[in-house]
Amino acid sequence: xxxxxxxxxxxxxxxxxxxxxxxxxxxxxxxxxxxxxxxxxxxxxxxxxxxxxxxxxxxxxxxxxxxxxxxxxxxxxxxxxxxxxxxxxxxxxxxxxxxxxxxxxxxxxxxxxxxxxxxxxxxxxxxxxxxxxxxxxxxxxxxxxxxxxxxxxxxxxxxxxxxxxxxxxxxxxxxxxxxxxxxxxxxxxxxxxxxxxxxxxxxxxxxxxxxxxxxxxxxxxxxxxxxxxxxxxxxxx
Numbered sequence: 001x002x003x004x005x006x007x008x009x010x011x012x013x014x015x016x017x018x019x020x021x022x023x024x025x026x027x028x029x030x031x032x033x034x035x036x037x038x039x040x041x042x043x044x045x046x047x048x049x050x051x052x053x054x055x056x057x058x059x060x061x062x063x064x065x066x067x068x069x070x071x072x073x074x075x076x077x078x079x080x081x082x083x084x085x086x087x088x089x090x091x092x093x094x095x096x097x098x099x100x101x102x103x104x105x106x107x108x109x110x111x112x113x114x115x116x117x118x119x120x121x122x123x124x125x126x127x128x129x130x131x132x133x134x135x136x137x138x139x140x141x142x143x144x145x146x147x148x149x150x151x152x153x154x155x156x157x158x159x160x161x162x163x164x165x166x167x168x169x170x171x172x173x174x175x176x177x178x179x180x181x182x183x184x185x186x187x188x189x190x191x192x193x194x195x196x197x198x199x200x201x202x203x204x205x206x207x208x209x210x211x212x213x214x215x216x217x218x219x220x221x222x223x224x225x226x227x228x229x230x231x232x233x234x235x236x237x
Contacts, residue, residue: 022143022144022145022148026143026144026145027145027149029071029143029145030143030145030146030149031149032061032063032067032071033071033081033146034146034149034150035060035061036057036061036063036068036071036072036078037078037081037082037085039057039060039061040052040057040075040078040079040082040122041082041119041121041122042060043056043057043060043121044119044121044122044124044125045119045120045121045122046121047121048125049075049076049079049125052075054068054069054075057078076129077140079122079125079126079129080129080137080140081140082122082126083126083129083130083137084137084139084140084142084162085142085146085150086115086126087162087163087164087165088142088147088151088157088160088162089111089151089154089157090108090111090112090165090168091160091161091163091165091167091168092151092154092156092157092160093107093108093111094107094108094168094171094172095156095160095168096154096155096156100172100175100176100179101172101173101175101176101179101181101182102172102176102181102182102226104168104171104172104175105168105169105172105173105195105222106219106222108165108168108169108199109198109199109218109219109222110215110218112199112203112214112218113214113215113218114215116203116207116211116214117211117212117214120207120211123203124203124207127200127203127204130200131200136164137164139162139163140162141162142162144158165196165199166192166196169192169195170188170192173186173188173191173192174188182226182229182230182233183229183230183233183234185233186229186233187233191229194225194229195225198218198221198222198225202214202217202218202221
């Protein structure tokens with residue numbers, strides 16, 4: 001191969017690799033946002049979102065209140081950012097699981113159950129926030145540095161689009177219908193509503209009384225749900 005072509009190819013590869021390495025300013029920005037997110041999650045294990053004071057979050061992370069508001073105009077925006085980070089990981093887990101179709105949807109419920117076990121406070125506030133929203137959250141930009149720092153072991157998460165759990169469900173449902181796991185006449189919008197009702201409803205019912213039962217209750221509810229979807233689809237055939 002021509003030496004100039006080799007040199008150009010090496011320079012191009014080097015440029016590509018450099019583009020994958022965020023600069024110092026971007027990494028600092030990412031670390032501060034992520035630290036604020038972690039501080040919020042810790043505080044919400046003891047207090048409600050309404051009780052959490054921005055000044056205390058700033059003290060935890062050692063930044064000024066002015067810096068906080070440069071990153072997040074409101075506490076709710078910090079919670080929304082946490083939600084989108086969590087949804088990003090959920091999407092990655094579903095996409096990189098060996099499970100397909102209905103089983104892939106089960107992965108998202110397993111992740112929700114595990115998250116509720118380890119950080120019930122912030123997850124509870126996230127669910128409450130979803131209930132109060134009148135429209136879907138607008139995507140918050142999650143930069144390359146944030147993805148690499150927050151999820152260093154999640155290969156491919158750097159390019160994964162930010163989206164809600166419904167995106168992961170939609171792909172899995174389409175796959176389940178194509179494979180014959182679900183009837184061809186399955187009504188996807190109806191299924192999505194039912195899944196959301198279980199996904200958010202079970203934690204609301206069990207969160208204060210029996211948090212440990214969420215995983216098994218999810219499994220039971222999904223068995224009944226899928227049986228009902230198949231029966232309804234056969235009845236309308």
